[in-house]
Amino acid sequence: MLRDRHGRPEGDHFVHHGTDLETVWEGEVPHLTPNDRFFVRNHTGPAAVDAASWRLLVTGDGVGREATYTLSELQSFTSRTDELALECTGNGRRYFADQQGHERPGTQWGLGAIGVARWTGVPLGTILRHAGLLDSAVQVMAVGLDEPYVDGGVNHGRVRRPLPIAKALDDVLIAWGMNGQPLPRDHGYPARLIVPGWVGIASIKWLGELRVTTTAETSPWNTKWYRMHGVGWSDENSTLDRMPVMSCLDTVGGPRSGATVGRKTHLRGRAWAGEAAISRVEVSTDGGRRWHDATLVGANEPSCWVAWTLPWTPGRAGSHDLVVRATDTTGRRQPERAPDNEDGYLFSAAVRYRVDVACQAAG
Ligand SMILES: Nc1nc2c(c(=O)[nH]1)N[C@H]1C(S)=C(S)[C@@H](COP(=O)(O)O)O[C@H]1N2
Numbered sequence: 001m002l003r004d005r006h007g008r009p010e011g012d013h014f015v016h017h018g019t020d021l022e023t024v025w026e027g028e029v030p031h032l033t034p035n036d037r038f039f040v041r042n043h044t045g046p047a048a049v050d051a052a053s054w055r056l057l058v059t060g061d062g063v064g065r066e067a068t069y070t071l072s073e074l075q076s077f078t079s080r081t082d083e084l085a086l087e088c089t090g091n092g093r094r095y096f097a098d099q100q101g102h103e104r105p106g107t108q109w110g111l112g113a114i115g116v117a118r119w120t121g122v123p124l125g126t127i128l129r130h131a132g133l134l135d136s137a138v139q140v141m142a143v144g145l146d147e148p149y150v151d152g153g154v155n156h157g158r159v160r161r162p163l164p165i166a167k168a169l170d171d172v173l174i175a176w177g178m179n180g181q182p183l184p185r186d187h188g189y190p191a192r193l194i195v196p197g198w199v200g201i202a203s204i205k206w207l208g209e210l211r212v213t214t215t216a217e218t219s220p221w222n223t224k225w226y227r228m229h230g231v232g233w234s235d236e237n238s239t240l241d242r243m244p245v246m247s248c249l250d251t252v253g254g255p256r257s258g259a260t261v262g263r264k265t266h267l268r269g270r271a272w273a274g275e276a277a278i279s280r281v282e283v284s285t286d287g288g289r290r291w292h293d294a295t296l297v298g299a300n301e302p303s304c305w306v307a308w309t310l311p312w313t314p315g316r317a318g319s320h321d322l323v324v325r326a327t328d329t330t331g332r333r334q335p336e337r338a339p340d341n342e343d344g345y346l347f348s349a350a351v352r353y354r355v356d357v358a359c360q361a362a363g
């Protein structure tokens with residue numbers, strides 16, 4: 001089998017963490033992530049759903065009547081296509097070990113558990129109102145059709161997570177399209193939720209049921225997991241919803257391999273911020289002592305990502321510690337240390353990159 005320089009089978013754009021697939025960002029990172037390069041995070045395995053017999057159930061005491069929708073019924077409502085990031089709650093978990101000295105259990109993602117796609121679907125609010133949403137409804141439990149999750153002999157039931165009604169009615173999509181294609185099986189075929197700017201687990205794949213209720217219900221996916229646990233976390237501050245502000249340097253094919261002393265190179269990367277847009281990206285080439293403003297390039301919309309660039313002329317050979325940090329439009333700036341928590345969620349600190357600069361070859 002042919003292998004590329006990372007030791008992966010040629011044509012494989014992922015780092016494999018068991019069944020979880022992390023996107024490898026090489027060279028120029030496109031604004032839209034191709035479907036076959038989009039990270040995959042499955043708690044059990046992808047459901048095999050027959051779209052012809054598939055039905056979305058809307059149930060619970062928060063709607064006037066139980067309703068079911070076929071895929072073509074959903075598609076007959078006015079649809080929308082939005083460019084949105086989808087990011088795993090554990091994106092960057094590896095940096096709890098690398099930068100903060102505490103390894104946290106779970107998939108050791110670098111920064112490749114995020115992608116941006118054009119998602120096509122119907123607003124969740126359209127369907128809830130069509131099903132007779134009551135004013136007294138407080139939340140929607142989205143339930144997936146993948147196999148129930150069994151761990152240590154305990155059956156936790158189907159992957160599901162409650163969504164507060166305010167977010168459900170705001171900008172959430174029931175999506176069937178991804179970059180102009182039907183959803184691939186790994187990404188939730190035939191339909192999934194897309195919850196802009198929120199922890200990836202909110203965007204339930206292989207959507208089977210929306211349970212709308214007038215009282216709050218929990219699931220292990222918002223109590224046991226996908227909640228902050230450990231010192232300093234309490235009922236008041238441990239709920240996970242919005243993703244933090246984050247940024248990265250796209251090094252492969254960039255400064256790591258290209259930079260030579262005295263020669264101008266272009267640092268490039270991306271920044272994103274949950275539900276917000278980005279207001280500023282700063283880069284340090286001396287380990288965080290001095291900071292330089294990068295230029296934001298192209299689209300910069302909330303719940304998406306923006307590219308940035310900064311020219312850099314290394315003045316000496318050897319290793320340089322580059323640090324990137326972003327500020328979002330709500331004023332959040334990446335801290336030096338991410339708030340620690342037992343499961344390594346929401347790594348949000350400025351990420352450091354060691355870049356080796358070569359001497360100019362003698363002419
Ligand atoms: N039904 C179901 N929905 C799910 C999951 C799952 O395992 N089952 N994984 C969640 C998690 S943790 C993430 S990060 C995203 C990943 O979406 P993707 O695999 O399409 O990138 O889907 C979420 N929705």
Ligand SMILES: [Mo]
Nearest residue numbers: 041088089200
């Ligand atoms: Mo996730």
